[in-house]
Amino acid sequence: MSFLSNAHTHTTFSDGKHTPEEMLAAAKQLGFVSLGFSCHGYQGFDFDYSMTKEGQREYQAAVRRLQAESLEDRTLPRVWLGIEEDGLTPRDWREQNRRELDYVVVSSHYLTRDYEGEPVYVDGLPERLRHYTNHVFDGDMMAMVQQYFDLHVQALLSMPVSIIGHFDLVRIYAKSHNLFDEHCKEYRRIALDALEKAFPCGGLLEINTGAIARGKREDPYPTPELLSAWHDMGGRITITSDCHDAKNLDFFFPEAVQLAKACGFKTAFRLGTGNELFEEVAL
Ligand SMILES: [Zn+2]
Ligand SMILES: [Zn+2]
Numbered sequence: 001m002s003f004l005s006n007a008h009t010h011t012t013f014s015d016g017k018h019t020p021e022e023m024l025a026a027a028k029q030l031g032f033v034s035l036g037f038s039c040h041g042y043q044g045f046d047f048d049y050s051m052t053k054e055g056q057r058e059y060q061a062a063v064r065r066l067q068a069e070s071l072e073d074r075t076l077p078r079v080w081l082g083i084e085e086d087g088l089t090p091r092d093w094r095e096q097n098r099r100e101l102d103y104v105v106v107s108s109h110y111l112t113r114d115y116e117g118e119p120v121y122v123d124g125l126p127e128r129l130r131h132y133t134n135h136v137f138d139g140d141m142m143a144m145v146q147q148y149f150d151l152h153v154q155a156l157l158s159m160p161v162s163i164i165g166h167f168d169l170v171r172i173y174a175k176s177h178n179l180f181d182e183h184c185k186e187y188r189r190i191a192l193d194a195l196e197k198a199f200p201c202g203g204l205l206e207i208n209t210g211a212i213a214r215g216k217r218e219d220p221y222p223t224p225e226l227l228s229a230w231h232d233m234g235g236r237i238t239i240t241s242d243c244h245d246a247k248n249l250d251f252f253f254p255e256a257v258q259l260a261k262a263c264g265f266k267t268a269f270r271l272g273t274g275n276e277l278f279e280e281v282a283l
Contacts, residue, residue, distance in 0.1 A: 001283055003253050005270035007036035007082065007163060008206060013059035014039035015049045018246045020066055024076065026246035030078040034271035037063045038105045040055060041083035041097060044090050045113050060100060078273045084165060087155025088113055094159050103277060107165025108152035108236055111144065122148055122170050126177035141180040145170050145187060149194035161203035162260035166192035166221040167195065172211060188225060195226050204269050205230050207260060210242025220256055227263035239270050257283050
């Protein structure tokens with residue numbers, strides 16, 4: 001099947017290459033039934049890549065306008081307003097997000113917002129991640145991994161979640177920069193434990209293909225092992241391209257569908273075409 005929807009879409013309001021209008025035109029071209037926008041929401045720091053409060057307000061207004069258009073003109077994919085919310089976002093703003101947005105993708109991108117005066121990204125510079133791990137954890141990569149998953153699980157359980165963003169993002173440079181062996185028993189145990197702890201958050205786990213499109217990885221998040229475990233727990237999934245460029249809106253989707261099936265899933269959830277936020281579709 002073709003999934004024909006994407007709930008994880010970035011635009012020029014944060015770090016995407018194209019405007020919401022351009023993204024919607026690309027989605028229409030692909031025959032999408034729905035499209036959700038999820039720019040990096042206000043988080044109180046690191047404004048190079050996330051929105052300011054004012055920026056987020058403008059973004060919300062722009063997407064709401066497109067949403068109204070999509071409800072008028074049924075040849076357009078149904079538009080939904082979301083954001084990608086980092087786990088370190090202040091709580092009062094997270095609460096406000098829940099009131100003003102259709103949905104949230106909750107992701108963790110940082111180990112800390114301040115180490116030597118700068119944030120430490122999991123998906124930033126691998127050398128900085130190594131430097132941080134050497135100094136804070138005496139080089140113990142599994143301690144760094146544990147910190148990432150602890151933060152992510154804490155963020156997921158502290159507020160309602162629509163979509164669980166790139167669950168095991170911490171793998172991003174594991175192989176390419178030889179940070180740790182993602183197939184080793186210890187890493188897999190930490191990741192699986194975290195997934196089990198996160199289950200009660202109730203969010204859809206995304207199969208996220210974004211790192212492949214950007215040449216950072218050859219496989220999506222999360223691993224087949226985690227996906228199979230999620231299936232066995234009774235978890236639900238969606239498929240997203242974490243899209244920063246209109247040409248990649250459905251990148252690697254056929255392969256993601258096959259992966260989901262191989263991990264036991266018969267259905268996945270995509271943004272709806274009517275009033276329901278998500279609809280279940282057969283794979
Ligand atoms: Zn992200
Ligand atoms: Zn994203």
